[in-house]
Amino acid sequence: xxxxxxxxxxxxxxxxxxxxxxxxxxxxxxxxxxxxxxxxxxxxxxxxxxxxxxxxxxxxxxxxxxxxxxxxxxxxxxxxxxxxxxxxxxxxxxxxxxxxxxxxxxxxxxxxxxxxxxxxxxxxxxxxxxxxxxxxxxxxxxxxxxxxxxxxxxxxxxxxxxxxxxxxxxxxxxxxxxxxxxxxxxxxxxxxxxxxxxxxxxxxxxxxxxxxxxxxxxxxxxxxxxxxxxxxxxxxxxxxxxxxxxxxxxxxxxxxxxx
Amino acid sequence: xxxxxxxxxxxxxxxxxxxxxxxxxxxxxxxxxxxxxxxxxxxxxxxxxxxxxxxxxxxxxxxxxxxxxxxxxxxxxxxxxxxxxxxxxxxxxxxxxxxxxxxxxxxxxxxxxxxxxxxxxxxxxxxxxxxxxxxxxxxxxxxxxxxxxxxxxxxxxxxxxxxxxxxxxxxxxxxxxxxxxxxxxxxxxxxxxxxxxxxxxxxxxxxxxxxxxxxxxxxxxxxxxxxxxxxxxxxxxxxxxxxxxxxxxxxxxxxxxxxxxxxxxxxxxxxxxxxxxxxxxxxxxxxxxxxxxxxxxxxxxxxxxxxxxxxxxxxxxxxxxxxxxxxxxxxxxxxxxxxxx
Numbered sequence: 090x091x092x093x094x095x096x097x098x099x100x101x102x103x104x105x106x107x108x109x110x111x112x113x114x115x116x117x118x119x120x121x122x123x124x125x126x127x128x129x130x131x132x133x134x135x136x137x138x139x140x141x142x143x144x145x146x147x148x149x150x151x152x153x154x155x156x157x158x159x160x161x162x163x164x165x166x167x168x169x170x171x172x173x174x175x176x177x178x179x180x181x182x183x184x185x186x187x188x189x190x191x192x193x194x195x196x197x198x199x200x201x202x203x204x205x206x207x208x209x210x211x212x213x214x215x216x217x218x219x220x221x222x223x224x225x226x227x228x229x230x231x232x233x234x235x236x237x238x239x240x241x242x243x244x245x246x247x248x249x250x251x252x253x254x255x256x257x258x259x260x261x262x263x264x265x266x267x268x269x270x271x272x273x274x275x276x277x278x279x280x281x282x283x284x285x286x287x288x289x290x291x292x293x294x295x296x297x298x299x300x301x302x303x304x305x306x307x308x309x310x311x312x313x314x315x316x317x318x319x320x321x322x323x324x325x326x327x328x329x330x331x332x333x334x335x336x337x338x339x340x341x342x343x344x345x346x347x348x
Numbered sequence: 349x350x351x352x353x354x355x356x357x358x359x360x361x362x363x364x365x366x367x368x369x370x371x372x373x374x375x376x377x378x379x380x381x382x383x384x385x386x387x388x389x390x391x392x393x394x395x396x397x398x399x400x401x402x403x404x405x406x407x408x409x410x411x412x413x414x415x416x417x418x419x420x421x422x423x424x425x426x427x428x429x430x431x432x433x434x435x436x437x438x439x440x441x442x443x444x445x446x447x448x449x450x451x452x453x454x455x456x457x458x459x460x461x462x463x464x465x466x467x468x469x470x471x472x473x474x475x476x477x478x479x480x481x482x483x484x485x486x487x488x489x490x491x492x493x494x495x496x497x498x499x500x501x502x503x504x505x506x507x508x509x510x511x512x513x514x515x516x517x518x519x520x521x522x523x524x525x526x527x528x529x530x531x532x533x534x535x536x537x538x539x540x541x542x543x544x545x546x547x548x549x550x551x552x553x554x555x556x557x558x559x560x561x562x563x564x565x566x567x568x569x570x571x572x573x574x575x576x577x578x579x580x581x582x583x584x585x586x587x588x589x590x591x592x593x594x595x596x597x598x599x600x601x602x603x604x605x606x607x608x609x610x611x612x613x614x615x616x617x618x619x620x621x622x623x624x625x626x627x628x629x630x631x632x633x634x635x636x637x638x639x640x641x642x643x644x645x646x647x648x649x650x651x652x653x654x655x656x657x658x659x660x661x662x663x664x665x666x667x668x669x670x671x672x673x674x675x676x677x678x679x680x681x682x683x684x685x686x687x688x689x
Binding site: 138141142143161162163165166167169170171172173175177178179180181182183186187190191193194226239242246 | 431432560563564566574575576578621622
């Protein structure tokens with residue numbers, strides 16, 4: 090049995106009085122890449138933020154057996170790396186300095202980076218293929234390069250849990266595959282990874298487990314082949330689809346929106 | 349490519365400029381002293397030079413240093429907190445509130461009783477504005493709410509100062525308030541230093557403690573929070589620290605604009621954009637700028653029959669600061685018009 094890194098039981102999140110996540114129960118296991126899918130407005134980002142401890146949630150979220158709410162912000166940050174959507178960089182800082190921010194939970198804020206910190210930053214840069222522009226100002230990079238730098242920052246903390254909100258958005262096809270392979274590798278070397286992904290083909294190819302969120306409710310979870318059926322794609326996404334067996338596994342092909 | 353940060357040479361250069369400017373500040377005034385006489389007066393305190401340097405020019409010089417550093421640091425901190433290069437210390441209304449308190453005391457002649465009265469009233473005004481801001485916006489308020497509440501408080505304080513000026517019992521009181529509002533370090537004594545310094549130092553310590561959070565905030569609030577930064581606490585502590593420091597500074601020296609806005613920009617070209625690394629050089633730059641301005645007001649000749657003997661400090665800093673501000677708006681207008689950054 091694999092180790093459960095994060096256990097969510099009956100998680101309910103309300104934003105400004107609106108019920109956004111309605112009773113989600115699932116585990117994130119070490120060694121597993123879980124992919125969260127669902128239409129716009131289903132509550133995916135809200136659920137991810139609640140899991141990362143950024144917004145209050147009802148129900149129980151436990152990290153390595155301890156309640157998320159009982160952890161200090163620093164303890165929480167050491168255990169969960171969170172990559173928000175949008176890849177925001179407000180100041181034109183050097184890429185290496187941005188990625189080094191991932192070590193913030195581990196480092197004493199007033200001393201420099203340790204040798205271990207520097208090694209982790211280097212690993213994150215090289216894993217995301219961003220080493221070549223480590224010295225450049227992050228604001229001079231293309232959208233795809235920024236997305237990889239943002240991911241490198243999240244990887245640099247080397248936390249046992251990684252939650253990534255749309256890590257493949259704005260990436261070209263090659264880098265979408267690079268990033269998904271990277272997330273799978275991070276998971277298969279021992280972390281529990283949860284990624285929100287819109288592309289069902291990528292989800293089907295790379296997910297060890299797919300979680301489907303629909304109007305705040307977790308309506309299915311399991312292997313891609315069980316979860317991504319034409320019926321479910323039709324009911325959840327309103328899209329007519331067929332599943333094709335290909336060299337890289339069962340892949341949903343989307344035909345047309347159902348009117 | 350980003351230029352390699354040159355933080356250490358810049359800091360050394362700034363400290364050297366501050367030392368030179370401080371010596372100049374001890375020399376310059378109605379009775380000019382040679383560098384040797386100024387230093388001798390400072391060290392032995394004997395004779396007229398000793399009296400002039402120790403009890404008149406030294407407090408003034410130290411105040412210019414501390415207040416300039418406070419403005420520079422506060423500006424850098426707010427720009428870091430708000431991730432916005434146009435943020436400046438007057439944003440949350442503390443200096444305006446300090447002006448209300450000081451104006452009130454001047455208007456009703458309470459300042460004759462003790463030289464503590466004006467700065468004390470200014471500090472009380474600034475503290476009330478912090479209390480008001482926290483009460484209105486709430487401890488967990490978003491940045492937008494805090495900014496709006498600060499803006500409202502600043503406008504209200506501006507109106508209150510205008511009202512006091514309007515209702516001033518004598519023309520002399522009105523004139524005194526008007527001049528006080530222009531900012532000056534003329535005739536400031538050790539008493540002013542004693543009353544302001546604890547607040548200025550408290551502000552420095554609080555801001556220094558939260559500086560590392562500014563670096564994480566470059567990734568936005570969610571990512572910074574996920575890195576272990578307590579965003580709500582950082583926001584409220586930085587706002588309080590800025591209000592304490594800038595409020596006390598304004599309470600002692602009157603309104604002095606633009607140092608907080610300009611100083612971080614001047615150092616950013618050298619030290620890079622890391623918002624935590626900008627703080628110390630910005631403080632030193634602020635100290636050097638205000639010291640230079642305070643030396644300048646004593647050197648620039650004015651009409652000997654004019655009501656004010658010296659140019660006012662706030663006038664000089666704004667005259668230099670506003671063109672700089674406009675230039676910055678000009679340069680960053682694309683960014684400011686909402687183009688994606």
